[in-house]
Amino acid sequence: MLRSIGNRLGFIVLSLVVISALTFLLMQLAPGNFLELNVIMRPEALAGDTARIREVEAAFKARYGLDKPLWQQYLTWLKGAVVFKFGPSFKYPTSNTEELIAQGFPVSASLALAATAVAILVGLPMGIIAALRPNSWIDYLITFISMIGVVIPNYVVAVFLILLFSLWLKLLPTAGWGEWYHWIMPVLALCLAPLTSIVRYMRTSLIDTLRQDYIRTAWAKGGTERQVIFGHALRNSLIPLITVLGPQLGYLMVYSVLVERFFLVPGLGAYFASAALERDYPMLVASVTFFAAVIMVINLLVDITYRFLDPRIRYEG
């Protein structure tokens, strides 16, 4: 068990190196760079003064170490990354990227966690009800609703939420951050996808479990519905549920990028999106690596929990 966790950690480190190197390399291939977009192209700044442009460019490059060979740049970056120092951002030259991440991440993470919590609280009972009455009208209704969650992206949901709460009901402001009610629409928009996954997973898994031979054994032993369904079936379907939830949490982190922009939430997503648009490479590389690390660590934790909960894996290692 410890050995396999060690293996996994090693693999995570390897993946992070590959991912960051790949992103780093890609950024060098980029057609329009930060300077062109933000300094040189702006006529009022330099007005075609070529000498001045070169000067600015050289100073910029020197400041960010871009005049060194690529591999050296990457190694320097990697050295910093090991101790969570990703260097200064292009766009916010006074802040280091890790500071921006440290500011934005808690907001994104708490949004994602809140959405997951809502999804579990609503999704679990829905899935269980659908599984216990398969092919009834309530099952069809739940399945239909959950289908909508699968296919409609969270920002489209966000549109409908704004139309509903802000335009028609006039209950909530379209966007903003700081008050408790600012959480409602982002969390609702975000929770639909994981909620759907939970409902669908719970339904199929519980229906499948109820068909197992050992459930028949439990009935034959004289268990009540509560004893058989909660004591045997549900228990066995809930253990693998966390393997569904883990990736969902990671997915939420990434996709909150879209929703945060929409509701003007100052999370990591906002920084990331503008970093991509404005070619703020240090920010991009750092946040991609950071996201990847978060997702992989979540998956590792899920795996460990799963191994711990399922006796078959717990004992065999």
Place this chain on the structure above:
Amino acid sequence: MEELLRVTNLKTHFFRPDGVVRAVDGISYTLNKGESLAIMGESGCGKSVGVMSLIQLVRKPGRIVEGQALFEGRDLLKMGKEEIRQIRGHCIAMIFQDPMTSLNPTLTIGKQITEPMLWHNYAGRQEARERAIKLLAAVGIPSPWQRFTEYPFQFSGGMKQRVMIAMALACEPRLIIADEPTTALDVTVQAQIIDLLRRMKEETGTSVLMITHDLGVAADFCDKVMVMYAGRVAEQAPMDEFVERPCHPYSRGLMNSTLDLGRLKGRLDPIPGAPPSLLNPPAGCRFHPRCSEAMAVCSEKEPELVEVGPGRKVACWTAEKEGCKN
């Protein structure tokens, strides 16, 4: 002998979109206290559904359509949810075919054995635990104290089937239904399990309904036999007589198809064809299309189960006319 179970005209059908599958279509039999009855037949003849119906464990779209199953004078089929629940695992216990899948993989063996005792208030927590360990020892599981806290995957196939037997015995049931209890096991392990079942039956005096397709196992273990074909009873007989002189042409066909050690003879004489679809069974006697002795009447009218000797009943027109041949 005292009668324990009397099943009369039991019908369990499956209502599927493509039609009604008459899996069990009017079977009747009795079982006395301390007796063991083998229910035999080939795949899909309804033998499993027949016994599952007794404790109302038939799953949708299956439904018990008709019949009566008097267990100690009470009709099992008319019982409500709670009433039948109190019968299951308490008065009537089951042992299933595949010990690998019949135990819950995420619960300890100990918990699974004590469950029926706790569920039926048969014993308190401590008592149940002690009894479970005693039972594990009785079914031949070494170091039961330790194994009590282990999980099913830590047991081999034969050991799991022993656990299933211990679990069935937990509340001292008056009837044990064993559904192909040895089919999934190797020969040497099968012998161990049959031996164990026999010992347990002798010690506790419980009655056994054993479903099997293996004539050897049935002949070795059971006092009586009932042969089913396509949802109907073909023949009922005491085991000794049946082995000597099977009466229904289908029983004879089965006997002729079954290979026995040291019973070398010329060409095997199997029954031609395959069992019919239960969606649309043949008219008259359901066996007549495969029967070498079929007469005109066989394809027109279904034969009744008639008594041809003490404890012997046959549903066949030839037997009705001439009694039991050969």
Place this chain on the structure above:
Amino acid sequence: MAEQEAACAPHSGLSPAPAKAAGRVRGVSRWSRAWRKFKRNKLAMAGATVAIFLTIVAIFAPWIAPYPYSESHWDHAWEPPSWKFPFGTDELGRDMLSRQIWALRNALIIALMAEVVTFVVGSAIGATAGYFGGKIDNFLMRFTDIMFAFPSLLFNIVLVAALGRGLLVIFIAIGVTRWTGLARLVRGQVLALKQMEYVLAARASGATGWDIILRYLLPNAAGPIIVTLALGIPANMMVESALSLIGMGVAPPMPSWGALIATYQNAVLSYPHLLLFPAATFAITLLSFTYLGDGLSEALDPKD
């Protein structure tokens, strides 16, 4: 055989041999059985009908769209839906219906092309890994694992940021982040099928590697692959619109659902039709393709 009576498996064990009618017996292949099952599934049929309709609209967009997508009608700017402009107009007086038809066309082209990339890369890597096994398998699957760990949307954004916003870049970017799932599926299928007794029988009769791949592995692995690819279409559309939502999709003035939604989110209170219609058409498109895919997966389910 393990007794499979009606109680345990209500859909198996009881089907009789094919009815012996006069003359030859016409077999029903798995494909026609799947088609019959698909036809019975009303949601799937509805999804398929809408999806086909939308595909036709997308193909013939230049002729079907009432106006060119970038044509401005200055005197009709910000108009709500009317007979002339069924979905209203935007700030430049462009017809929103036409813009959405073109958005559909773009989304579909990108989604389909990305599926082609996914299919080629995923099945090549999965099949190679599964067929050869050993070190090759190990190496390829490790590589797949690393790519799988890459947060795909972010990778897409990085790729587009690095390589530009061309159609080609976008669908390749989507394709190369989505193949990992298919590669794993194909590898699993190949590994399972390789052990099937009918493949062993073919090998025992002297089948070569190609015989096995073409006549045994491909036809029998086709079902799950088709399902994955079909469900990939709406998934790709979502990624495409997500990219354009944050300004990394196809370049304007070419319309895209994500960009339409992003552009008018601030106009929602004054001009709701600019947001409602794109969101609704996009949702309908995604739903129809998903129902189609779900129906396929049910119809091709080998379990019954």
Place this chain on the structure above:
Amino acid sequence: MIEPLLEVRHLKQHFKKGRARLRAVDDVSLAIPGGETLGMVGESGCGKSTVARAILRLYDPTAGEIWFDGEDLARLSGRRLREVRRKIQIVFQDPLASLPPNMTAGQIVAEPLRLQGIGTKKERREEAERLLDLVGVGREFADAFPHEFSGGQQQRIGVARALSLKPKLVVLDEPVSALDVSIQAQILNLLEQLQQEYGLTYLFIAHNLAVVERISTRVCVMYLGKLVETARTADLYQQPLHPYTRALLSAVPQITKRGSLKQRIMLEGEVPSPLNPPPGCRFSTRCRLAKERCRQEEPELREVSQGHQVACHLV
């Protein structure tokens, strides 16, 4: 003694399983004279199916020789192997899993001919229909798909496919275990009839001792990857020498001797894992007669009377 059609010498088939080594078949030698049937019995995991697949060269043997028709199959590869393969065919246990679901019965039976490049498409079709008639499926079902047949019919199609290349040796790997008794008997009759008509040689693998007794000329018993006893059928069943064979035979419930299980030789425990076989005689952990020697020294298979070989220190 006549030259055997198939002779397997010291065959070993090991598999890597993580860091462990699974000794599925560990030094097995056997021979089948042409026209005879060698039955092979043993409990699950004893390696009997692995022997079958190794003979068909579905694996690369770890060690040993497989002499067939004057050639060592263990050394063949590529084209030569493909050519030899038409002389050995196999029938599997699970009738449905052994038929490709995307082909019709006719295509399945004609497939080996196509693979070997024999005949035109029309001739192959004609031959397939003839074979379907021969095995009792009937040519009118040539266009039906495997899932449309019952288990017995599926197995007949499997037999027809195995016969299409006119093989000399047919390996039957538990061909009737998945079938109901009445169908079992039909298939056994068919196999016997085909053997007589075409002079086929069978390697018949099963766990049902009665079936093996019925069909075999010679029988060999396997335990945990090893051959423990081999003899002519009558010798083996009437005078089993190895303690395992005896236990196995007495564990079979018999119809004609009711209650016979009461007097049987009870074997303790179950078969150990082939990943970690016991030292010395592999049966020693369950053998009531086991002595110290049995736990240390592995017994060789030796001839104790004409054609009767046993691997046991105590015989």
